[in-house]
Amino acid sequence: MHNRDNNFHGFLGRLWSSSNNEPVVCFITWHFYEMHPDFCKFRIVCRAFQGIGGSGLYSISSVMLYELVPPVKYPLYTASAIALAALGNTMGPIFGGLITEKSTWRWVFLLKNISCCDPTVTINSVPLGVISGALLLFSVPGDFPNQGKIARRERPRLQNIDFVGTFLMLSAVALIVSGFDQAASRLSWTTAEALGPLCASAVACIAFFLSQYWHAKRHQSPIESVFPWRFCQSRVIMGIIISSFMFGAISITFIFELPIRYQNVQGLNSLQAGLRLLPFSLSGPIGSILSAGIGFGFCLGGATLLIPFIFEKEDLAVGTAATVQFRFLGGALVVSLVTAVGNSWVRNELSGSLSPEQIFSIFRSTDVIDTLPVSLQAMVRHEFAESFSLQMRIVIGFAATGILTTLLMWQKSQIHVQ
Numbered sequence: 001m002h003n004r005d006n007n008f009h010g011f012l013g014r015l016w017s018s019s020n021n022e023p024v025v026c027f028i029t030w031h032f033y034e035m036h037p038d039f040c041k042f043r044i045v046c047r048a049f050q051g052i053g054g055s056g057l058y059s060i061s062s063v064m065l066y067e068l069v070p071p072v073k074y075p076l077y078t079a080s081a082i083a084l085a086a087l088g089n090t091m092g093p094i095f096g097g098l099i100t101e102k103s104t105w106r107w108v109f110l111l112k113n114i115s116c117c118d119p120t121v122t123i124n125s126v127p128l129g130v131i132s133g134a135l136l137l138f139s140v141p142g143d144f145p146n147q148g149k150i151a152r153r154e155r156p157r158l159q160n161i162d163f164v165g166t167f168l169m170l171s172a173v174a175l176i177v178s179g180f181d182q183a184a185s186r187l188s189w190t191t192a193e194a195l196g197p198l199c200a201s202a203v204a205c206i207a208f209f210l211s212q213y214w215h216a217k218r219h220q221s222p223i224e225s226v227f228p229w230r231f232c233q234s235r236v237i238m239g240i241i242i243s244s245f246m247f248g249a250i251s252i253t254f255i256f257e258l259p260i261r262y263q264n265v266q267g268l269n270s271l272q273a274g275l276r277l278l279p280f281s282l283s284g285p286i287g288s289i290l291s292a293g294i295g296f297g298f299c300l301g302g303a304t305l306l307i308p309f310i311f312e313k314e315d316l317a318v319g320t321a322a323t324v325q326f327r328f329l330g331g332a333l334v335v336s337l338v339t340a341v342g343n344s345w346v347r348n349e350l351s352g353s354l355s356p357e358q359i360f361s362i363f364r365s366t367d368v369i370d371t372l373p374v375s376l377q378a379m380v381r382h383e384f385a386e387s388f389s390l391q392m393r394i395v396i397g398f399a400a401t402g403i404l405t406t407l408l409m410w411q412k413s414q415i416h417v418q
Helices: 002-006 008-012 020-033 040-069 070-100 106-111 128-139 163-186 194-219 237-265 272-276 280-290 295-310 313-350 356-364 367-373 374-409
Strands: 113-115 122-124
Touching: 040 070, 040 295, 040 313, 070 237, 070 272, 070 295, 106 237, 163 194, 194 313, 237 272, 237 280, 237 295, 237 313, 237 367, 237 374, 313 356, 313 374, 356 367, 367 374
Parallel strands: none
Antiparallel strands: 113 122
Protein backbone atom coordinates (compact mmCIF):
# COMPACT_ATOMS: atom_id res chain seq x y z
CA MET A 1 0.00 0.00 0.00
CA HIS A 2 2.72 2.41 0.96
CA ASN A 3 4.70 1.65 -2.18
CA ARG A 4 2.15 3.08 -4.61
CA ASP A 5 2.62 6.60 -3.19
CA ASN A 6 6.40 6.29 -3.12
CA ASN A 7 7.20 5.46 -6.74
CA PHE A 8 6.46 8.72 -8.53
CA HIS A 9 8.16 11.36 -6.35
CA GLY A 10 11.25 11.68 -8.52
CA PHE A 11 9.40 11.59 -11.83
CA LEU A 12 6.86 14.22 -10.78
CA GLY A 13 9.58 16.36 -9.25
CA ARG A 14 11.21 16.50 -12.67
CA LEU A 15 7.86 17.47 -14.19
CA TRP A 16 7.20 20.14 -11.55
CA SER A 17 7.62 22.93 -14.07
CA SER A 18 4.51 21.77 -15.92
CA SER A 19 2.42 21.04 -12.84
CA ASN A 20 -0.07 23.39 -11.25
CA ASN A 21 -3.13 21.70 -9.81
CA GLU A 22 -2.83 18.51 -11.87
CA PRO A 23 -1.66 16.36 -8.92
CA VAL A 24 -4.58 17.62 -6.81
CA VAL A 25 -7.07 16.77 -9.55
CA CYS A 26 -5.45 13.38 -10.15
CA PHE A 27 -5.48 12.50 -6.45
CA ILE A 28 -9.06 13.60 -5.79
CA THR A 29 -10.49 12.04 -8.96
CA TRP A 30 -9.03 8.59 -8.44
CA HIS A 31 -9.66 8.78 -4.69
CA PHE A 32 -13.34 9.30 -5.49
CA TYR A 33 -13.49 6.35 -7.87
CA GLU A 34 -11.64 4.21 -5.36
CA MET A 35 -14.70 4.42 -3.10
CA HIS A 36 -16.69 2.30 -5.56
CA PRO A 37 -18.03 -0.57 -3.44
CA ASP A 38 -18.61 -3.28 -6.05
CA PHE A 39 -15.43 -3.94 -8.01
CA CYS A 40 -12.29 -4.91 -6.12
CA LYS A 41 -10.05 -4.93 -9.20
CA PHE A 42 -11.36 -1.51 -10.19
CA ARG A 43 -10.43 -0.13 -6.75
CA ILE A 44 -6.93 -1.59 -7.05
CA VAL A 45 -6.40 0.19 -10.37
CA CYS A 46 -7.72 3.42 -8.85
CA ARG A 47 -5.27 3.11 -5.96
CA ALA A 48 -2.40 2.93 -8.45
CA PHE A 49 -3.50 6.10 -10.24
CA GLN A 50 -4.23 7.78 -6.92
CA GLY A 51 -0.62 7.08 -5.95
CA ILE A 52 0.56 9.17 -8.91
CA GLY A 53 -1.41 12.16 -7.65
CA GLY A 54 -0.37 11.55 -4.06
CA SER A 55 3.31 11.50 -5.00
CA GLY A 56 2.90 14.76 -6.88
CA LEU A 57 1.19 16.42 -3.94
CA TYR A 58 4.00 15.59 -1.55
CA SER A 59 7.02 16.23 -3.76
CA ILE A 60 5.68 19.40 -5.38
CA SER A 61 4.63 20.85 -2.03
CA SER A 62 8.22 20.45 -0.85
CA VAL A 63 9.55 22.23 -3.94
CA MET A 64 7.02 25.04 -3.60
CA LEU A 65 8.15 25.66 -0.04
CA TYR A 66 11.52 26.90 -1.27
CA GLU A 67 10.04 29.06 -4.03
CA LEU A 68 7.28 30.51 -1.87
CA VAL A 69 9.39 32.43 0.68
CA PRO A 70 12.87 34.02 0.81
CA PRO A 71 15.75 31.98 2.31
CA VAL A 72 15.64 33.94 5.58
CA LYS A 73 12.19 32.43 6.26
CA TYR A 74 13.09 28.83 5.39
CA PRO A 75 13.52 27.70 9.04
CA LEU A 76 10.11 29.03 10.13
CA TYR A 77 8.16 27.67 7.18
CA THR A 78 10.04 24.37 7.16
CA ALA A 79 9.21 23.84 10.83
CA SER A 80 5.56 24.72 10.18
CA ALA A 81 5.28 22.34 7.24
CA ILE A 82 6.93 19.51 9.18
CA ALA A 83 4.67 20.13 12.17
CA LEU A 84 1.62 19.71 9.92
CA ALA A 85 3.07 16.55 8.36
CA ALA A 86 3.76 15.13 11.82
CA LEU A 87 0.22 16.02 12.86
CA GLY A 88 -1.06 14.02 9.90
CA ASN A 89 1.10 11.06 10.93
CA THR A 90 -0.34 11.35 14.43
CA MET A 91 -3.97 11.53 13.40
CA GLY A 92 -3.75 8.76 10.78
CA PRO A 93 -3.49 5.80 13.19
CA ILE A 94 -6.06 7.38 15.51
CA PHE A 95 -8.63 7.88 12.77
CA GLY A 96 -7.79 4.42 11.42
CA GLY A 97 -8.45 2.84 14.79
CA LEU A 98 -11.62 4.86 15.28
CA ILE A 99 -12.95 3.86 11.87
CA THR A 100 -12.07 0.20 12.45
CA GLU A 101 -13.84 0.14 15.80
CA LYS A 102 -16.83 2.39 15.17
CA SER A 103 -17.54 2.72 11.45
CA THR A 104 -16.95 1.34 7.95
CA TRP A 105 -14.02 1.46 5.52
CA ARG A 106 -15.65 4.19 3.38
CA TRP A 107 -14.65 6.84 5.92
CA VAL A 108 -10.99 6.06 5.19
CA PHE A 109 -11.42 7.75 1.82
CA LEU A 110 -13.42 10.64 3.25
CA LEU A 111 -11.00 11.55 6.02
CA LYS A 112 -7.53 10.37 4.99
CA ASN A 113 -5.03 13.23 5.41
CA ILE A 114 -2.48 14.12 2.77
CA SER A 115 -0.28 17.13 2.17
CA CYS A 116 -1.50 19.51 -0.48
CA CYS A 117 0.50 21.49 -3.04
CA ASP A 118 0.69 24.34 -0.55
CA PRO A 119 3.00 23.12 2.24
CA THR A 120 1.01 25.08 4.80
CA VAL A 121 -2.22 23.31 3.88
CA THR A 122 -3.33 19.79 4.66
CA ILE A 123 -6.20 18.49 2.60
CA ASN A 124 -8.65 15.76 3.41
CA SER A 125 -9.85 13.58 0.59
CA VAL A 126 -13.24 13.81 -1.07
CA PRO A 127 -15.04 16.17 -0.51
CA LEU A 128 -12.64 18.47 1.40
CA GLY A 129 -9.95 17.88 -1.19
CA VAL A 130 -12.15 19.65 -3.71
CA ILE A 131 -12.29 22.69 -1.43
CA SER A 132 -8.52 22.74 -0.98
CA GLY A 133 -8.00 22.33 -4.71
CA ALA A 134 -10.29 25.28 -5.37
CA LEU A 135 -8.39 27.41 -2.85
CA LEU A 136 -5.13 26.58 -4.62
CA LEU A 137 -6.64 27.36 -8.00
CA PHE A 138 -7.51 30.88 -6.90
CA SER A 139 -4.54 31.58 -4.60
CA VAL A 140 -1.55 30.20 -6.53
CA PRO A 141 -0.77 32.00 -9.82
CA GLY A 142 -0.81 29.81 -12.89
CA ASP A 143 2.78 30.73 -13.78
CA PHE A 144 4.12 30.43 -10.20
CA PRO A 145 6.92 31.14 -9.28
CA ASN A 146 7.59 33.34 -12.33
CA GLN A 147 4.47 35.50 -12.10
CA GLY A 148 5.12 39.07 -13.19
CA LYS A 149 8.43 38.18 -14.81
CA ILE A 150 9.33 38.30 -18.47
CA ALA A 151 11.35 35.08 -18.28
CA ARG A 152 9.02 32.11 -18.02
CA ARG A 153 9.76 28.55 -17.04
CA GLU A 154 10.09 26.39 -20.12
CA ARG A 155 7.58 23.58 -20.18
CA PRO A 156 9.20 20.17 -20.69
CA ARG A 157 8.69 18.30 -23.92
CA LEU A 158 8.30 14.57 -24.35
CA GLN A 159 11.82 14.25 -25.72
CA ASN A 160 13.16 15.70 -22.45
CA ILE A 161 11.48 13.11 -20.22
CA ASP A 162 13.58 10.22 -18.95
CA PHE A 163 11.06 7.44 -19.59
CA VAL A 164 13.66 4.66 -19.42
CA GLY A 165 15.08 5.86 -16.11
CA THR A 166 11.61 6.33 -14.66
CA PHE A 167 10.54 2.83 -15.71
CA LEU A 168 13.68 1.24 -14.27
CA MET A 169 13.35 3.20 -11.02
CA LEU A 170 9.71 2.22 -10.58
CA SER A 171 10.51 -1.40 -11.42
CA ALA A 172 13.36 -1.58 -8.91
CA VAL A 173 11.27 -0.12 -6.09
CA ALA A 174 8.13 -2.11 -6.84
CA LEU A 175 9.97 -5.41 -7.21
CA ILE A 176 12.01 -5.19 -4.02
CA VAL A 177 9.02 -4.17 -1.92
CA SER A 178 6.92 -6.91 -3.53
CA GLY A 179 9.62 -9.46 -2.74
CA PHE A 180 9.70 -8.48 0.93
CA ASP A 181 5.90 -8.45 1.06
CA GLN A 182 5.77 -11.96 -0.37
CA ALA A 183 8.30 -13.13 2.21
CA ALA A 184 6.16 -11.58 4.96
CA SER A 185 2.84 -12.98 3.75
CA ARG A 186 4.15 -16.47 2.91
CA LEU A 187 6.30 -16.58 6.08
CA SER A 188 9.28 -17.81 4.07
CA TRP A 189 12.29 -16.32 2.27
CA THR A 190 12.93 -19.35 0.07
CA THR A 191 9.84 -19.23 -2.15
CA ALA A 192 10.09 -18.21 -5.79
CA GLU A 193 7.50 -15.50 -5.16
CA ALA A 194 9.93 -13.81 -2.74
CA LEU A 195 13.31 -14.48 -4.35
CA GLY A 196 12.22 -13.75 -7.93
CA PRO A 197 11.22 -10.09 -7.38
CA LEU A 198 14.27 -9.45 -5.18
CA CYS A 199 16.69 -10.71 -7.84
CA ALA A 200 14.86 -8.83 -10.59
CA SER A 201 14.97 -5.67 -8.47
CA ALA A 202 18.76 -5.89 -8.20
CA VAL A 203 19.02 -6.10 -11.99
CA ALA A 204 16.64 -3.14 -12.45
CA CYS A 205 18.57 -1.06 -9.90
CA ILE A 206 21.89 -1.65 -11.68
CA ALA A 207 20.29 -0.87 -15.04
CA PHE A 208 18.82 2.35 -13.61
CA PHE A 209 22.16 3.74 -12.46
CA LEU A 210 23.80 2.67 -15.72
CA SER A 211 21.13 4.58 -17.65
CA GLN A 212 21.72 7.71 -15.57
CA TYR A 213 25.49 7.40 -16.14
CA TRP A 214 24.92 6.99 -19.88
CA HIS A 215 22.80 10.17 -20.02
CA ALA A 216 25.52 12.07 -18.16
CA LYS A 217 28.15 11.02 -20.69
CA ARG A 218 25.98 12.10 -23.63
CA HIS A 219 26.58 15.84 -23.46
CA GLN A 220 24.18 16.60 -26.31
CA SER A 221 21.37 14.42 -24.98
CA PRO A 222 18.07 16.34 -24.58
CA ILE A 223 16.90 13.91 -21.88
CA GLU A 224 16.74 15.32 -18.36
CA SER A 225 17.71 12.50 -16.02
CA VAL A 226 15.27 11.63 -13.26
CA PHE A 227 18.30 11.16 -10.96
CA PRO A 228 21.23 13.16 -12.42
CA TRP A 229 24.58 11.38 -12.24
CA ARG A 230 26.17 14.49 -10.73
CA PHE A 231 24.24 13.68 -7.56
CA CYS A 232 26.24 10.45 -7.27
CA GLN A 233 29.46 12.41 -7.71
CA SER A 234 28.70 14.80 -4.82
CA ARG A 235 29.52 13.50 -1.35
CA VAL A 236 27.30 16.10 0.34
CA ILE A 237 24.29 15.42 -1.88
CA MET A 238 24.58 11.67 -1.42
CA GLY A 239 24.94 12.28 2.30
CA ILE A 240 21.61 14.08 2.53
CA ILE A 241 19.86 11.56 0.26
CA ILE A 242 21.15 8.51 2.14
CA SER A 243 20.43 10.19 5.48
CA SER A 244 16.89 10.84 4.29
CA PHE A 245 16.62 7.13 3.41
CA MET A 246 17.76 6.16 6.90
CA PHE A 247 15.38 8.61 8.53
CA GLY A 248 12.44 7.18 6.57
CA ALA A 249 13.54 3.68 7.50
CA ILE A 250 13.36 4.58 11.19
CA SER A 251 10.38 6.93 11.48
CA ILE A 252 7.95 5.23 9.10
CA THR A 253 8.78 1.80 10.51
CA PHE A 254 7.98 3.03 14.02
CA ILE A 255 4.68 4.52 12.86
CA PHE A 256 3.72 1.19 11.28
CA GLU A 257 5.05 -1.22 13.87
CA LEU A 258 4.25 0.42 17.22
CA PRO A 259 0.44 0.14 16.89
CA ILE A 260 0.82 -3.46 15.69
CA ARG A 261 2.94 -4.22 18.73
CA TYR A 262 0.31 -2.85 21.10
CA GLN A 263 -2.39 -4.92 19.41
CA ASN A 264 -0.48 -8.21 19.16
CA VAL A 265 1.36 -8.14 22.48
CA GLN A 266 -0.94 -6.23 24.83
CA GLY A 267 -4.23 -7.13 23.18
CA LEU A 268 -5.37 -3.52 22.71
CA ASN A 269 -7.84 -2.53 20.05
CA SER A 270 -6.78 -0.44 17.05
CA LEU A 271 -7.98 2.86 18.55
CA GLN A 272 -6.09 2.33 21.81
CA ALA A 273 -2.98 1.38 19.84
CA GLY A 274 -3.24 4.53 17.72
CA LEU A 275 -3.53 6.74 20.80
CA ARG A 276 -0.34 5.26 22.24
CA LEU A 277 1.54 6.46 19.18
CA LEU A 278 0.93 10.09 20.18
CA PRO A 279 4.10 10.62 22.29
CA PHE A 280 6.32 9.49 19.42
CA SER A 281 4.53 11.44 16.69
CA LEU A 282 4.17 14.67 18.66
CA SER A 283 7.93 14.78 19.27
CA GLY A 284 8.33 15.48 15.54
CA PRO A 285 6.90 19.01 15.38
CA ILE A 286 8.43 19.91 18.75
CA GLY A 287 11.89 18.82 17.64
CA SER A 288 11.52 20.57 14.29
CA ILE A 289 10.42 23.88 15.79
CA LEU A 290 13.08 23.87 18.50
CA SER A 291 15.74 22.80 15.95
CA ALA A 292 17.82 21.79 18.93
CA GLY A 293 17.67 18.08 18.55
CA ILE A 294 14.82 15.85 19.58
CA GLY A 295 15.86 12.97 17.35
CA PHE A 296 12.81 12.40 15.15
CA GLY A 297 11.90 16.02 14.55
CA PHE A 298 15.47 17.27 14.25
CA CYS A 299 16.42 14.70 11.61
CA LEU A 300 13.39 15.54 9.48
CA GLY A 301 13.69 19.29 9.97
CA GLY A 302 17.44 19.40 9.44
CA ALA A 303 17.37 17.38 6.23
CA THR A 304 14.50 19.41 4.78
CA LEU A 305 16.12 22.72 5.70
CA LEU A 306 19.47 21.82 4.13
CA ILE A 307 18.05 20.97 0.69
CA PRO A 308 17.96 24.51 -0.82
CA PHE A 309 21.49 25.20 0.43
CA ILE A 310 23.04 22.01 -0.95
CA PHE A 311 21.40 21.61 -4.36
CA GLU A 312 21.97 24.06 -7.19
CA LYS A 313 18.92 26.08 -8.20
CA GLU A 314 18.42 24.18 -11.46
CA ASP A 315 18.51 20.90 -9.49
CA LEU A 316 16.27 22.04 -6.64
CA ALA A 317 13.07 20.41 -7.94
CA VAL A 318 14.54 17.03 -8.84
CA GLY A 319 16.85 17.10 -5.79
CA THR A 320 13.96 17.77 -3.42
CA ALA A 321 11.89 15.04 -5.07
CA ALA A 322 14.79 12.59 -4.84
CA THR A 323 15.25 13.34 -1.14
CA VAL A 324 11.54 12.86 -0.47
CA GLN A 325 11.45 9.68 -2.56
CA PHE A 326 14.39 8.13 -0.73
CA ARG A 327 12.78 8.97 2.60
CA PHE A 328 9.63 7.06 1.69
CA LEU A 329 11.64 4.38 -0.07
CA GLY A 330 13.53 3.76 3.16
CA GLY A 331 10.23 3.44 4.99
CA ALA A 332 8.70 1.10 2.40
CA LEU A 333 11.73 -1.17 2.26
CA VAL A 334 12.41 -1.40 5.97
CA VAL A 335 8.75 -1.85 6.92
CA SER A 336 8.59 -4.75 4.47
CA LEU A 337 11.94 -6.10 5.67
CA VAL A 338 11.21 -6.08 9.40
CA THR A 339 7.71 -7.45 8.81
CA ALA A 340 9.12 -10.34 6.80
CA VAL A 341 11.82 -11.05 9.39
CA GLY A 342 9.40 -10.76 12.31
CA ASN A 343 6.71 -12.94 10.75
CA SER A 344 9.20 -15.64 9.79
CA TRP A 345 10.65 -15.64 13.31
CA VAL A 346 7.21 -15.94 14.94
CA ARG A 347 6.20 -18.75 12.59
CA ASN A 348 9.33 -20.74 13.44
CA GLU A 349 8.84 -20.22 17.18
CA LEU A 350 5.16 -21.17 17.12
CA SER A 351 5.52 -24.18 14.83
CA GLY A 352 6.24 -26.48 17.78
CA SER A 353 3.08 -25.48 19.69
CA LEU A 354 0.46 -24.63 17.05
CA SER A 355 -0.68 -26.23 13.83
CA PRO A 356 0.10 -24.53 10.49
CA GLU A 357 -3.60 -23.69 10.15
CA GLN A 358 -3.64 -21.95 13.53
CA ILE A 359 -0.48 -19.98 12.71
CA PHE A 360 -1.92 -18.89 9.37
CA SER A 361 -5.17 -17.82 11.08
CA ILE A 362 -3.26 -15.72 13.62
CA PHE A 363 -1.44 -13.84 10.87
CA ARG A 364 -4.72 -13.22 9.05
CA SER A 365 -6.33 -11.80 12.20
CA THR A 366 -4.72 -11.46 15.61
CA ASP A 367 -8.21 -11.68 17.15
CA VAL A 368 -7.71 -15.45 16.81
CA ILE A 369 -5.24 -15.24 19.72
CA ASP A 370 -8.15 -14.57 22.10
CA THR A 371 -9.77 -17.88 21.08
CA LEU A 372 -6.74 -19.94 22.15
CA PRO A 373 -6.34 -21.47 25.63
CA VAL A 374 -5.04 -18.99 28.19
CA SER A 375 -1.62 -20.65 28.43
CA LEU A 376 -1.19 -20.52 24.65
CA GLN A 377 -2.35 -16.90 24.53
CA ALA A 378 0.46 -15.85 26.87
CA MET A 379 2.99 -17.85 24.87
CA VAL A 380 1.88 -16.41 21.52
CA ARG A 381 1.92 -12.82 22.80
CA HIS A 382 5.37 -13.40 24.29
CA GLU A 383 6.68 -14.57 20.91
CA PHE A 384 5.21 -11.50 19.22
CA ALA A 385 6.96 -9.33 21.83
CA GLU A 386 10.27 -11.06 21.10
CA SER A 387 9.63 -10.59 17.39
CA PHE A 388 9.09 -6.88 17.93
CA SER A 389 12.37 -6.66 19.85
CA LEU A 390 14.12 -8.32 16.90
CA GLN A 391 12.54 -5.82 14.52
CA MET A 392 13.67 -2.89 16.65
CA ARG A 393 17.24 -4.22 16.68
CA ILE A 394 17.15 -4.08 12.89
CA VAL A 395 15.86 -0.49 13.04
CA ILE A 396 18.64 0.41 15.51
CA GLY A 397 21.11 -0.84 12.92
CA PHE A 398 19.69 1.59 10.37
CA ALA A 399 19.80 4.38 12.96
CA ALA A 400 23.47 3.71 13.65
CA THR A 401 24.18 3.71 9.92
CA GLY A 402 22.29 7.00 9.65
CA ILE A 403 24.68 8.59 12.14
CA LEU A 404 27.59 7.64 9.90
CA THR A 405 25.89 8.87 6.71
CA THR A 406 25.36 12.31 8.22
CA LEU A 407 29.15 12.66 8.34
CA LEU A 408 29.11 12.67 4.53
CA MET A 409 27.54 16.13 4.71
CA TRP A 410 30.44 17.60 6.68
CA GLN A 411 32.06 20.61 5.02
CA LYS A 412 34.90 22.86 6.10
CA SER A 413 32.83 25.85 5.09
CA GLN A 414 29.68 25.35 7.11
CA ILE A 415 26.21 26.36 5.97
CA HIS A 416 24.73 29.25 7.95
CA VAL A 417 20.95 29.66 8.02
CA GLN A 418 19.73 32.99 9.36
